[in-house]
Amino acid sequence: MKYIMLDLEWDSAYYPPEKQFINQILQIGAVKLNERLEIIDTFEETIRSDFSKRVTGRFAKLTGITSEIMRNGIPLHEAVKRYNEWAGKDTITMTWSDSDLYSIKRNEEMLLHDQLHFAIERYLDLQKFVQGEMRLTGYTDKNQISLAGAAEYFGIDTEDLVLHTAGDDSRLSVALLKHCYQPERFAALVRDTADPEFYKRLRFKPYPLSNIKDPLIQKEKLIFQCDRCGQTAVRCNAWKYHNRWFAANFKCPACGRKFNGRVSFIKTYDNVKVRRKICECKPKKRTVVEKQDDVQSVPEKV
Numbered sequence: 001m002k003y004i005m006l007d008l009e010w011d012s013a014y015y016p017p018e019k020q021f022i023n024q025i026l027q028i029g030a031v032k033l034n035e036r037l038e039i040i041d042t043f044e045e046t047i048r049s050d051f052s053k054r055v056t057g058r059f060a061k062l063t064g065i066t067s068e069i070m071r072n073g074i075p076l077h078e079a080v081k082r083y084n085e086w087a088g089k090d091t092i093t094m095t096w097s098d099s100d101l102y103s104i105k106r107n108e109e110m111l112l113h114d115q116l117h118f119a120i121e122r123y124l125d126l127q128k129f130v131q132g133e134m135r136l137t138g139y140t141d142k143n144q145i146s147l148a149g150a151a152e153y154f155g156i157d158t159e160d161l162v163l164h165t166a167g168d169d170s171r172l173s174v175a176l177l178k179h180c181y182q183p184e185r186f187a188a189l190v191r192d193t194a195d196p197e198f199y200k201r202l203r204f205k206p207y208p209l210s211n212i213k214d215p216l217i218q219k220e221k222l223i224f225q226c227d228r229c230g231q232t233a234v235r236c237n238a239w240k241y242h243n244r245w246f247a248a249n250f251k252c253p254a255c256g257r258k259f260n261g262r263v264s265f266i267k268t269y270d271n272v273k274v275r276r277k278i279c280e281c282k283p284k285k286r287t288v289v290e291k292q293d294d295v296q297s298v299p300e301k302v
């Protein structure tokens with residue numbers, strides 16, 4: 001078995017046949033590793049776009065791939081064929097975050113019309129793996145970390161590397177993999193891309209539930225206990241939804257504490273992620289529109 005560290009450079013371009021923008025792959029870089037994680041082969045191809053003559057300034061600056069270099073590349077289908085021959089069989093492919101994989105799928109569908117696919121069998125999201133290892137050492141930030149950020153965290157020297165070129169990004173990824181490698185935790189994150197669930201999951205975009213009557217919302221998540229005495233609090237007005245959160249005012253029947261209970265429900269591929277918090281009630285300094293809402297939901301008015 002071999003490991004492949006795959007790194008794509010892609011640039012956003014308007015694709016006329018579909019009347020939308022696409023992150024077109026303009027460079028494929030990869031390194032192949034043996035079971036001892038030693039680099040045994042490298043791959044790099046630059047791709048000539050079929051529909052755009054120029055790359056964006058930002059892309060050229062970041063990657064060093066100018067419009068001229070791009071125009072001297074080879075067509076995407078040719079590059080993918082060469083890549084697949086190079087990659088071979090019995091591999092675990094890694095990329096830094098699964099966004100590369102998402103771009104691959106879009107490019108396969110739109111530009112290769114699903115006639116040709118990247119040879120990716122088993123797959124591991126290296127960012128997820130490395131960030132998991134970082135958490136074990138006390139790292140708490142939940143935002144996705146950059147390759148350079150992770151290298152810095154572990155004190156890996158990047159001075160000799162030119163980042164954001166496909167080859168050197170792969171080499172840095174290998175250094176991180178070696179630094180963090182732990183066989184059981186690694187194996188636990190390897191996925192089989194032949195599993196139909198795999199790409200369904202990849203494409204799924206988590207979204208907030210915005211209707212309080214949504215059957216996916218568990219009723220007990222809407223119950224709040226007083227944060228002072230632990231009694232179940234009574235809700236005083238209707239739930240309001242704003243910016244991913246439902247909010248309502250609560251009052252504790254035991255101690256009289258008033259608070260604002262907030263709860264958010266994010267539908268993910270597998271389940272619903274619930275977040276709850278208790279805030280102080282806002283002082284009555286609101287816009288006219290909100291005030292009207294308040295009046296409608298105050299029962300004493302009747």
Ligand SMILES: [Zn+2]
Nearest residue numbers: 226229252255
């Ligand atoms: Zn209380």
